[in-house]
Amino acid sequence: PPLSPLRFPSTDLSRPRRLSRRPVDMSSHVSQVVGGLAVAIGLALFLVMDKPGLSTPQNSAAKELSALQRHFDADVKSRLSFLGDGDARKVPSNSSHHHLTPKDVEEDLEVRSLARSFIKHADDFLKRLLRNVNYDKETLDYGEYPPHPQFPDVSLKHMPKPVAGVPPWEPYMWAPEKVVAVLRRSLQLLEASVGYLWRRMRVGRFRAFFSERAGLSEPDWVISGWEEDDELARQSIAGLNPLEIERVKSLSRVERASKKLAEQYADKIKKLVAKGDLYMLDFERLAGFTSPNIVPSDGVGRYFYPAIALLAPNDDGDLTVFAIQLERDDNARIYTPEDEEHVWLYAKLCVANADAVVHEWLSHLAKTHLTIEPHIVATHNTLRKKGHVLYSFLEPFLRDTLLLNWAARQTLVAYEEGNIDSVDALADTGSSLGCGQALQMIQAWWTTEYDFLTSGFEDDLKRRGFTPGDDPIKGYHYMEDGYLVNNLLREFAEAFVDETYNSNAEIKGDVVLQEWAAETSSPDRAAIPGFPERIDSKKQLAQILHIIMWTASGLHAAVNFPQYDYYGYIPNKPFELLLPIESVTSKEQMMEEALPPTDRAYEAFQVVVSLTAPSPYPLTDLDDLKGYETLYQDFRRRAEDLADSMKKANRKRAISYPYLLPDRVPASIDI
Numbered sequence: 328p329p330l331s332p333l334r335f336p337s338t339d340l341s342r343p344r345r346l347s348r349r350p351v352d353m354s355s356h357v358s359q360v361v362g363g364l365a366v367a368i369g370l371a372l373f374l375v376m377d378k379p380g381l382s383t384p385q386n387s388a389a390k391e392l393s394a395l396q397r398h399f400d401a402d403v404k405s406r407l408s409f410l411g412d413g414d415a416r417k418v419p420s421n422s423s424h425h426h427l428t429p430k431d432v433e434e435d436l437e438v439r440s441l442a443r444s445f446i447k448h449a450d451d452f453l454k455r456l457l458r459n460v461n462y463d464k465e466t467l468d469y470g471e472y473p474p475h476p477q478f479p480d481v482s483l484k485h486m487p488k489p490v491a492g493v494p495p496w497e498p499y500m501w502a503p504e505k506v507v508a509v510l511r512r513s514l515q516l517l518e519a520s521v522g523y524l525w526r527r528m529r530v531g532r533f534r535a536f537f538s539e540r541a542g543l544s545e546p547d548w549v550i551s552g553w554e555e556d557d558e559l560a561r562q563s564i565a566g567l568n569p570l571e572i573e574r575v576k577s578l579s580r581v582e583r584a585s586k587k588l589a590e591q592y593a594d595k596i597k598k599l600v601a602k603g604d605l606y607m608l609d610f611e612r613l614a615g616f617t618s619p620n621i622v623p624s625d626g627v628g629r630y631f632y633p634a635i636a637l638l639a640p641n642d643d644g645d646l647t648v649f650a651i652q653l654e655r656d657d658n659a660r661i662y663t664p665e666d667e668e669h670v671w672l673y674a675k676l677c678v679a680n681a682d683a684v685v686h687e688w689l690s691h692l693a694k695t696h697l698t699i700e701p702h703i704v705a706t707h708n709t710l711r712k713k714g715h716v717l718y719s720f721l722e723p724f725l726r727d728t729l730l731l732n733w734a735a736r737q738t739l740v741a742y743e744e745g746n747i748d749s750v751d752a753l754a755d756t757g758s759s760l761g762c763g764q765a766l767q768m769i770q771a772w773w774t775t776e777y778d779f780l781t782s783g784f785e786d787d788l789k790r791r792g793f794t795p796g797d798d799p800i801k802g803y804h805y806m807e808d809g810y811l812v813n814n815l816l817r818e819f820a821e822a823f824v825d826e827t828y829n830s831n832a833e834i835k836g837d838v839v840l841q842e843w844a845a846e847t848s849s850p851d852r853a854a855i856p857g858f859p860e861r862i863d864s865k866k867q868l869a870q871i872l873h874i875i876m877w878t879a880s881g882l883h884a885a886v887n888f889p890q891y892d893y894y895g896y897i898p899n900k901p902f903e904l905l906l907p908i909e910s911v912t913s914k915e916q917m918m919e920e921a922l923p924p925t926d927r928a929y930e931a932f933q934v935v936v937s938l939t940a941p942s943p944y945p946l947t948d949l950d951d952l953k954g955y956e957t958l959y960q961d962f963r964r965r966a967e968d969l970a971d972s973m974k975k976a977n978r979k980r981a982i983s984y985p986y987l988l989p990d991r992v993p994a995s996i997d998i
Contacts, residue, residue: 464495465712467704469852473744475763477623486770487697488854489736490704494729501727504943505997512940515541516933532925533897536932543936546892548982553899556664559675560638560646561802563608565984567889567900568686569805570694572638574792575605584609584635585652591661592637592650599639603799606638606646610681612689612768613760614655619907620761624751629903631759634681644801653677653908673911673921676901680759683900686886687758688765689772692735695883695996697769698777699725700732701853702875708852709843717840719952720823721872724879726944727997739934740766753934757927759903778857783874784813784881804984805885811969812881812987815946819962820872824865826958831864840868880946884992891939897928942993949994966990 470491472483494500501509519538526535537545552558563572575581578596582589584607589596599605610633619628632653641647651662651674662674703725710718740762743749754762781790788795788806795810828834835841841861848858862868893900898918906921922928947966951959966989977983985991 466708467495468492469701469704469854472766475742475766476745476747476750477761477763478767479745481763481767483766483770485774486766487693487773488701488704488852489697489732490700490729494733498722499727499729501730501997505727508940508943509937509998512937515543516936519543533922533928536897536929537895546895549892549896549899553896554672554675556649556675557641557645557647559636559679560606560648561982562893562900563606563638563682564646564800564803565805565982567886567893568682568690569803569885570690570787571608571610571682571685572606572791573609574603574800575600575607576603576792581605581607581637584611585655585659587657587659588635588637588650588652588661596637604639608634608636608638608678608682610634610678610685611655612771613681613684616760616764616768618759620759620764622750622755622761623747625756627756627905629759629761629905630677630907631680631684631904632677632908634678636678640801646800646802648675648678651675651678669911669914669917670908672914673908673917676898676917676921677904677908679900680902680904683894683902684758684760684765687902688760688768691883691886693769693772695878695886696728696732696735697773698782698855699728699875699879699996701855702847703729705843705847705853705855709839709846713839713842715839715843716827716952716954717843717872721875723944723949723994724876726995728879728995731996731998753930757902757923757931773856779855779874780857780859780870782857782878783870784809784877804980805987808973808984808987809881809885811973812946812989812992813877815962815965815969815989816876816881817869817873819958820876821869822958822961823955824869824872826955828865828868834865834868835861835863879995880992881987883996885986887996887998888939888986888991890935894935895932897931898922902931903927938998940998941991942997944994944997945990946992946994947990 468491469488472486472489474481474483515538519536519541522538522540523535526538529535534545534550537543539545549558563569575596577600578589578593581592581596596605612633613631614633616631618632619630621628633655635652636648637650638646638648649663652659653662653674654660662671664671666674706718706721706725709715710721739752740754741749741752742755742762750762752762754765758765760768785795793800793803793806795806795813798806800806828837844859844862845852847853847855848860859867859871862871894902901922903923904921905923906917911917911921923931947963947970949959949963970988970990973988977985977988
């Protein structure tokens, strides 16, 4: 039966208060923080309470939430006490950054207001979810993305197919353990906001988002090195988007990107190509879109460039960038380290911004979240509906994703067809490209580039000129660690298929399996490009399972969990830029005028903190499947051994790369 709207007992929980941008004294702030916390706890407790027709989750989650509330209440009050009664804006005597200004006070209030409103948004979102939820649905329908209001004549019907409507409660709602993990992140943000002004005086507006007391540590290596040429290059192979860099194997490849670069560096390119040492970042897919992108809700122009960067090893063997071209015309300027310091720095920042745009919309959202969604719907409609053992095998790799994707469409990328006033979600106000253009980019990739059977880990690297398992490039940790995790998953899939089917004839004769293939490949159903209409062999089935497993686990972990480290400090990889390069006159101006204002920067920070909450379901904790206990025990043992050996290798690296450790990689896209 449908649930009534959320109501909290007045004796225990507080309703969210209407937010005010006016200054508040600390006693009022304490009550708002605690009140907001109570709402968050209430929401989480609601999710773990008994409900008619639903199974009862473990009581331990509710107990943990209560303990967390008591701890947080006491901790926040102790943090506030050092500021004194009502003195929220007292500057510490050892402040070394700058004198207190009205702008500091105003932006401090904005940060604390945004931290509190984060809980309010969760309240509103969950009410909307519970009003529309289906408790179980045997067959799910496929939906379509409506045209974006900024581009009403551009159809988006060929985007990856989303589920129509709200995902059913069973089996796609978050478990209590996951609610606790995400809630912890919200509480960290609340606590960190309390001391924002104090930290801002010492370290500046962007570093002040971090708080050691709240468990939001600074990524020291990023903050100290983000301006360096080799750090920009290093992040292309061991940062948050290791899917763009390619090894250049001919002068003609550079010519296709830029005739001017090819002519100016012809001799150097030939020498580097001969040694296999020339690399390139080519963001050509941004070339057809409008910059600046002006968002109707605020009228602000946000800039991006379809940048090209050439990279090569330095004398120490570490990658560094030696040339950048931002525009796509024959007269475009080429930027080098010999340019004025602020010009070269901003050119690199434009490359970082292009990488951020492509990462968040394509490498992360499209290649993992949106790619997996039609697989889940097709699996639900066939394998789950018929009780097939393949559903039980795949279920841990498909957990929670439908709800996450639906939630993103209601919040981060929300818009209403035909309503230009609805273009104000974070995807528009916090991204240079904007939601409407980004969805067009995703659709172009899905319809012209994506092919399921060649979308796996090794095929992707080979297309970009790398040889996983035997490549001389130094420091490509995504390839090194991904190769190990990918092999672990492949062998697991092959072993499962071997235990389930005795021959290829059994594969061909499995009616439900063939229904799954038909639904997944059908243009009228899941419509996944390149998915076979029939599955004819054990080898092919293992390959299919392996690609799904890698996409949902290893690939998503590699592009999701580095976000805190590399997006958290905004200047390192800004989502938006507010000035064209010709308007930048100094580093100081760049930091204040080209980078996003504090409120939007903090919203981006909130998102990356939330998106990197640890999962309670890593690869090392897969539950046994009845009849396959030995297989699963062997997989867990091998995953744990691999995690141990990878940790030893990590300790020898100058900068750790923990994102693909099997005991940290979630089995599914669950955040």
